[in-house]
Amino acid sequence: MKKRVNLALQGGGAHGAFTWGVLDRLLDEADVEVAAISGTSAGALNGAALKAGLIAGGRSGARENLNWLWNKVGSLEDMRVATWLEWPGISAGSISRAIEYSLPYSVVDGVSRMMSPYAYGPFYQNPLRPIVEEITMDRVHSDTGPCLFVCATNVRTGKVRVFHNQEISTEAIMASACLPTLFQAIEITDPETGETDSFWDGGYTGNPALFPLYEKKYPDDVVIVNINPLEREKTPLTPQEIQNRINEISFNSSLLRELRAISFVKRLLSEGAVQKGTFKDVKVHMIADDALMNELSVATKLIPQPYVIAKLKEAGQMACDQFLAQHKDKIGQEGSVDLVEMFS
Numbered sequence: 001m002k003k004r005v006n007l008a009l010q011g012g013g014a015h016g017a018f019t020w021g022v023l024d025r026l027l028d029e030a031d032v033e034v035a036a037i038s039g040t041s042a043g044a045l046n047g048a049a050l051k052a053g054l055i056a057g058g059r060s061g062a063r064e065n066l067n068w069l070w071n072k073v074g075s076l077e078d079m080r081v082a083t084w085l086e087w088p089g090i091s092a093g094s095i096s097r098a099i100e101y102s103l104p105y106s107v108v109d110g111v112s113r114m115m116s117p118y119a120y121g122p123f124y125q126n127p128l129r130p131i132v133e134e135i136t137m138d139r140v141h142s143d144t145g146p147c148l149f150v151c152a153t154n155v156r157t158g159k160v161r162v163f164h165n166q167e168i169s170t171e172a173i174m175a176s177a178c179l180p181t182l183f184q185a186i187e188i189t190d191p192e193t194g195e196t197d198s199f200w201d202g203g204y205t206g207n208p209a210l211f212p213l214y215e216k217k218y219p220d221d222v223v224i225v226n227i228n229p230l231e232r233e234k235t236p237l238t239p240q241e242i243q244n245r246i247n248e249i250s251f252n253s254s255l256l257r258e259l260r261a262i263s264f265v266k267r268l269l270s271e272g273a274v275q276k277g278t279f280k281d282v283k284v285h286m287i288a289d290d291a292l293m294n295e296l297s298v299a300t301k302l303i304p305q306p307y308v309i310a311k312l313k314e315a316g317q318m319a320c321d322q323f324l325a326q327h328k329d330k331i332g333q334e335g336s337v338d339l340v341e342m343f344s
Contacts, residue, residue: 003029003331004219005285006036007146008210009043011177011203011251012227013301015293016042017309019225020070021316022287023050027059029324032331036147036218038162038209040202043225044150044176045069045132048168051148052139070313072131074306092311093295117184126183132170141166149212151202152176155185160205160254161197162212175199182302203251210258214280221331225316226288228252233294244297259284263339283335285327289319 009019023046026032034054039047046066053065117124140148143165150163152175163172175186178200185198202208213222228248236245262282268274269281292315300308327336 001031002033003031003221003328004033004035005221005223005331006038006213006218007034007047008208008213008222008224009037009039009046010207010225010227010255011039011041011043011201013042013298014073014304014309015227015296015301015312016046017070017073017312018227018289018292018316018319019043019046020066021313021318022225022320023066023316024063024313025317025320025324027063029328030059032328034146036149036213038149038151038206038212039176040151040206040208041177042227043208044173044202045135047148047150048135048140048173051142051145052136055139055142055145056136069131069135070309072134073304074309076127076304091295092292092300092308096296096300096308117180117182124184126174128174128177128183129170132173135170135173137169140168147218149209150176151206151209152178152186152199153202153204153206155180155198155200157197158205160202160209161199162206162209164212176202204254206254207251208255210255210262210282214282216280219332220281221283221285221335223285223287224255226255226286227293229288229290229293230256231290240297240299247298247301259337259339260343263343266339283330283333284337284339285323285331285335286337287316287319287323289315 009016019042026034034050037047037051039045046069049065049069050062053062055061057064139145148165148168150168150172152161152163152172153159154161163169169188171186171188174183175188176199178184178186180200185200187196187198189196207228210222210224228251230252232245232248236242262284265274265279266281269276269279292312296308323336330336
């Protein structure tokens with residue numbers, strides 16, 4: 001019997017390679033069917049590559065498409081680090097710290113805080129555009145395969161904008177991954193109203209948005225692939241640590257709000273305060289590796305370092321394998337995340 005799930009794929013720059021590993025391992029499970037995907041930033045890229053690949057060539061096609069995507073991301077020349085950092089025995093955390101405290105990174109980071117991306121004039125280029133333009137949008141738009149939702153933030157209103165199937169374009173995916181200190185806002189015209197709005201990274205308002213997955217036609221199980229650690233034991237002290245933790249808290253806040261709302265609804269249902277069927281009884285699962293992510297920082301989110309990308313993929317495969325071993329039987333029966341404990 002098929003186990004149908006929805007996927008909620010977080011954004012986090014190059015750390016999205018962890019999600020690549022999760023999806024690569026999940027594709028091995030012939031009895032697990034992905035019904036819908038909600039993705040933000042790197043999660044949107046992963047979701048689009050997964051759907052387009054599934055339609056083109058089934059599970060092997062999806063795996064091939066994800067490999068293509070991350071080979072492209074890993075080959076970006078922007079802010080590449082010396083190859084000595086890829087020597088065997090060097091941990092991903094050590095590479096992250098080396099990048100974070102390096103002079104080139106410090107200079108680029110400082111410039112991004114003082115100079116608008118609009119200051120580059122005709123020399124401005126978004127390095128993601130050539131990659132996104134190669135994704136076959138006809139397959140992304142298709143009514144077959146999993147439904148896809150892509151989240152971005154409307155700059156004018158500050159509200160989340162969720163693009164769905166036919167609405168998803170190169171610009172919508174780029175908008176979902178548009179960090180405003182690095183990239184110029186992406187302008188998208190609404191075909192119904194004719195109004196043009198500017199969009200920034202979806203992580204500010206939905207990382208990822210869960211509410212599109214609440215429709216009755218989708219299964220109750222939502223598997224969240226989390227790449228921003230929810231907790232850090234130590235109080236950040238250095239400027240780099242403080243900025244990194246601010247980034248993590250900002251990009252987790254919308255997800256935590258939605259999880260708290262799910263927890264509240266589940267309590268109402270269990271207490272009989274509302275009739276069953278009034279609200280969807282969402283079963284929440286989460287795949288994460290907070291131990292690894294605590295070793296990394298925003299530096300390796302912004303810099304697609306091939307060695308770190310490979311390590312993140314391996315970690316994602318292992319985390320998914322562990323999740324399946326411990327919780328696969330719960331899919332369709334109950335959630336594997338204790339929301340009461342999470343918010344106690």
